[in-house]
Amino acid sequence: xxxxxxxxxxxxxxxxxxxxxxxxxxxxxxxxxxxxxxxxxxxxxxxxxxxxxxxxxxxxxxxxxxxxxxxxxxxxxxxxxxxxxxxxxxxxxxxxxxxxxxxxxxxxxxxxxxxxxxxxxxxxxxxxxxxxxxxxxxxxxxxxxxxxxxxxxxxxxxxxxxxxxxxxxxxxxxxxxxxxxxxxxxxxxxxxxxxxxxxxxxxxxxxxxxxxxxxxxxxxxxxxxxxxxxxxxxxxxxxxxxxxxxxxxxxxxxxxxxxxxxxxxxxxxxxxxxxxxxxxxxxxxxxx
Amino acid sequence: xxxxxxxxxxxxxxxxxxxxxxxxxxxxxxxxxxxxxxxxxxxxxxxxxxxxxxxxxxxxxxxxxxxxxxxxxxxxxxxxxxxxxxxxxxxxxxxxxxxxxxxxxxxxxxxxxxxxxxxxxxxxxxxxxxxxxxxxxxxxxxxxxxxxxxxxxxxxxxxxxxxxxxxxxxxxxxxxxxxxxxxxxxxxxxxxxxxxxxxxxxxxxxxxxxxxxxxxxxxxxxxxxxxxxxxxxx
Ligand SMILES: Nc1ncnc2c1ncn2[C@@H]1O[C@H](COP(=O)(O)OP(=O)(O)OP(=O)(O)O)[C@@H](O)[C@H]1O
Ligand SMILES: [Mg+2]
Numbered sequence: 001x002x003x004x005x006x007x008x009x010x011x012x013x014x015x016x017x018x019x020x021x022x023x024x025x026x027x028x029x030x031x032x033x034x035x036x037x038x039x040x041x042x043x044x045x046x047x048x049x050x051x052x053x054x055x056x057x058x059x060x061x062x063x064x065x066x067x068x069x070x071x072x073x074x075x076x077x078x079x080x081x082x083x084x085x086x087x088x089x090x091x092x093x094x095x096x097x098x099x100x101x102x103x104x105x106x107x108x109x110x111x112x113x114x115x116x117x118x119x120x121x122x123x124x125x126x127x128x129x130x131x132x133x134x135x136x137x138x139x140x141x142x143x144x145x146x147x148x149x150x151x152x153x154x155x156x157x158x159x160x161x162x163x164x165x166x167x168x169x170x171x172x173x174x175x176x177x178x179x180x181x182x183x184x185x186x187x188x189x190x191x192x193x194x195x196x197x198x199x200x201x202x203x204x205x206x207x208x209x210x211x212x213x214x215x216x217x218x219x220x221x222x223x224x225x226x227x228x229x230x231x232x233x234x235x236x237x238x239x240x241x242x243x244x245x246x247x248x249x250x251x252x253x254x255x256x257x258x259x260x261x262x263x264x265x266x267x268x269x270x271x272x273x274x275x276x277x278x279x280x281x282x283x284x285x286x287x288x
Numbered sequence: 289x290x291x292x293x294x295x296x297x298x299x300x301x302x303x304x305x306x307x308x309x310x311x312x313x314x315x316x317x318x319x320x321x322x323x324x325x326x327x328x329x330x331x332x333x334x335x336x337x338x339x340x341x342x343x344x345x346x347x348x349x350x351x352x353x354x355x356x357x358x359x360x361x362x363x364x365x366x367x368x369x370x371x372x373x374x375x376x377x378x379x380x381x382x383x384x385x386x387x388x389x390x391x392x393x394x395x396x397x398x399x400x401x402x403x404x405x406x407x408x409x410x411x412x413x414x415x416x417x418x419x420x421x422x423x424x425x426x427x428x429x430x431x432x433x434x435x436x437x438x439x440x441x442x443x444x445x446x447x448x449x450x451x452x453x454x455x456x457x458x459x460x461x462x463x464x465x466x467x468x469x470x471x472x473x474x475x476x477x478x479x480x481x482x483x484x485x486x487x488x489x490x491x492x493x494x495x496x497x498x499x500x501x502x503x504x505x506x507x508x509x510x511x512x513x514x515x516x517x518x519x520x521x522x
Contacts, residue, residue: 165386165390168379168383168386168387169387169390171376171379172376172379172387172390175376175377175378175379176374176376178338178358178370178374179370179374179375179376180387181338181357181358181359182336182358182362182367182368182369182370182374183362183387183388183390183391183435183439184359184362184363184390184391184439185359185387185390186357186359
């Protein structure tokens with residue numbers, strides 16, 4: 001029983017990281033109808049930034065977070081202004097190949113610069129510490145704190161999007177960019193904002209993950225696959241959906257992973273396929 | 289106030305608007321009428337900065353606005369209320385109106401415009417927390433117009449506001465348009481409801497396959513043979 005509870009709680013904690021990774025993907029998709037295949041690479045860069053902050057200037061991964069966020073924002077903005085903006089003029093397929101190309105470009109650039117080695121941050125405030133929940137469940141602080149930060153990030157992003165003028169303009173662009181332009185909203189700026197939020201949140205996720213995960217140039221692949229399932233399950237463009245779907249997938253993944261580790265992503269996607277048969281728009285379809 | 293000169297617009301190589309000129313003066317209500325596919329929406333979108341002209345120019349209050357983008361056109365003082373309403377359906381009535389006031393930074397002014405719109409369409413006020421997508425067709429059209437008014441336009445362009453409404457609602461809606469005009473708003477109205485649109489207009493233009501075939505004041509046009517034959521089935 002304790003074993004089962006352990007799996008559930010660590011699933012929820014990991015799931016909240018999946019949610020945070022999916023957040024930016026769903027926002028970019030929601031605003032622009034573009035799938036950012038390079039999203040996992042943004043995550044990878046966020047992780048390397050945290051790693052180097054730690055190795056070079058001895059910054060604890062927690063204090064490296066602002067740097068990972070900043071790197072993610074810059075990467076998002078650069079991707080938008082230097083590449084994606086031009087892809088918009090082409091057909092849908094060009095946009096797919098474009099961000100796919102960006103994924104390979106960043107990944108192999110990282111491989112070239114940093115090499116294929118697996119790296120880990122070995123010392124940190126959160127590492128090796130745990131807390132006991134109700135004397136049954138052991139919680140690993142290096143996962144609890146990232147999960148809490150993820151929840152805070154969701155609160156902030158949702159608040160901005162639902163309650164501020166610029167957030168409403170972003171929603172308007174997502175819903176109908178042409179109509180929004182008749183209200184005076186520049187689609188170009190809103191797109192850039194979506195990429196900035198997308199990059200910043202996934203950079204944050206990367207900075208958090210170095211507390212418990214290894215770092216390589218290839219690390220993004222695994223997580224972006226999960227993020228795709230999360231976005232699709234939650235409903236394309238839905239922030240609330242990304243949140244809950246990430247947690248659901250985290251729980252499925254750990255529960256299955258305990259018994260059959262090599263099988264867990266098959267189950268994650270199988271679960272997604274089953275749900276999508278009944279709700280093609282995902283759990284929380286946002287646009288109608 | 290607004291002046292189009294020899295405007296030509298094409299989609300690809302297909303010419304749709306073929307050298308039209310017309311003008312709207314301060315305080316006027318101008319109707320452009322024409323059948324499906326005549327090019328009415330094309331002209332509106334060109335003024336609104338959505339489409340490029342192949343030839344010709346558009347001038348607004350002494351400035352050449354031919355090459356401005358849609359967001360800049362709104363800032364010049366022209367709002368376009370698009371065909372099919374194009375509301376932000378999952379958002380509430382009030383949120384739609386707030387987004388309409390996007391270019392205005394002064395909170396008091398936004399508040400004032402909101403009161404004005406609610407005064408004009410009290411039904412919107414009753415339903416201000418309701419999702420726009422769940423409004424009736426008539427209410428949606430009121431919201432679309434209200435959203436356009438939120439930006440404080442000097443010129444309001446309405447693209448078939450009566451579309452999809454039953455006759456009694458058409459009259460009600462066009463009465464609201466007329467009332468707006470009486471309050472001093474300059475309005476460019478595009479309609480397929482020829483009779484009603486020309487009745488409330490100061491002047492009108494009749495569009496056929498991308499050309500203006502006749503123009504004149506509203507009553508004259510209604511009595512003219514061209515309009516009677518082509519649109520009123522007489
Ligand atoms: N994006 C487009 N690409 C190609 N042709 C177009 C496009 N939009 C409109 N057209 C064509 O241009 C012509 C004029 O269309 P427009 O929408 O301006 O007509 P309209 O007068 O507004 O008609 P309606 O009363 O049906 O709204 C039509 O023949 C239409 O098929
Ligand atoms: Mg039209």
